[in-house]
Amino acid sequence: MGGDKKLNVVVLGATGSIGGSTLDVLARHPDRYRAWALTGHTRVEELAQACLQHRPALAAMSDETSARLLAERLRAQGLEIPVLAGPQALCDLASHPQADAVMAAVVGAAGLPACIAAARAGKRLMLANKEALVVGGATFMQAVEQGGALLLPIDSEHSAIFQCLPEDRTTWQDRIDHIVLTASGGPFRQRDPETLHAVTPAQACAHPNWVMGRKISVDSATMMNKALEVIEARWLFGLAPEQIRVLIHPQSIVHSMVVCRDQSVLAQMGTPDMRVPIAYGLSFPQRVTSGAAPLDLLALGGLTFEAPLASRFPGLFLAWEALRGPTGTTAVLNAANEVAVQAFLEERLRFTDIHRVVADTLAGCQPGLSALPPVEDLLELDLRARRHAQALVVAQRT
Ligand SMILES: NC(=O)C1=CN([C@@H]2O[C@H](COP(=O)(O)OP(=O)(O)OC[C@H]3O[C@@H](n4cnc5c(N)ncnc54)[C@H](OP(=O)(O)O)[C@@H]3O)[C@@H](O)[C@H]2O)C=CC1
């Protein structure tokens, strides 16, 4: 971005972990960015506080009751910020003519319609919401291309890969041999697999290196997060499944690597702080300060790497299987995982049964889609896979 016009930023999922980090970066650069619209789903008080601090032009809650409560809360504070309500409001804001950039930080497939709206409207689309791309696949990428949007990865690994590549995307295919996504291994990297059936949501959410929302924290513990990231990388960088590899790197300092055709290895490093990829998404191709602490290489005990084992992390290996399946298979995987993780967080499913529900849903729910399905068909499949997974969750308990 150049000149004096501020970038109007829509923060979808402003009440969450990525949303909060985004607001932190925006507040460091009031000359460059405006938090123009903020959205949440149910956390009324958090969005009210964000509105008080950032004074957006518009706010929205996808949950209608929460929208009403937010409007009352803002009025009581003397703030005249219109509050939109319902899921369509997120699409309307993401594609609004006054919006320049959209931070997609909703969790789950629920974020897909707003991402597609932003893509079709040609926005700077900063994608944290990996599930939207896992569900949307080629349809999502077509919307980006046809809308002329600038798709910028926010997920730390994909931002790392992006930072290791030249700006000219047409050179990527020729230059990349393969990429290596790094994974922390989560809180159970060294735990005896025989004891995993008994872990609690609090233990699963205690990530060793990152403070994140509960859903992605559980995904990190199963390494389904890395499975989703393999699928995300396939679309973001146009790679074949066999060009994407995963290594456990417990320190989360090397955020990922590009192995070039000539075997030169490019890595991006830094302290684990999401404000770095967020700042890059906002400022690309320039750089702005992020608030992250400098990396102290001397203080590091060392950087280590391990191969992920299927016996401990079976969910990871479903990524390549799903990518080789018919169109929609990755949407089925994502839906089943969302249902299973929610059930685990509500203590309705054991940790080790998350994988069982995902694998059995993949085996039992056939996508039956065309090669480039409309978004509506993908959302219908998402619903069908959720019902299938939900029945399996209930069956696991009986
Ligand atoms: N946290 C991190 O460090 C990283 C996160 N990501 C990805 O970014 C995304 C956000 O993660 P994170 O910030 O951790 O998650 P959080 O759970 O902290 O926040 C999720 C946000 O999505 C909103 N939301 C939830 N359900 C819906 C819905 N049905 N419709 C609309 N909005 C909804 C929430 O609203 P409310 O709270 O008001 O109900 C909240 O604003 C995920 O896809 C995650 O995988 C990627 C890399 C790192």
Ligand SMILES: CC(=O)[C@@H](O)[C@H](O)COP(=O)(O)O
């Ligand atoms: C910060 C980020 O990008 C997360 O996706 C993170 O990578 C999760 O850690 P894991 O490597 O344990 O999945």
Ligand SMILES: [Mn+2]
């Ligand atoms: Mn990540």
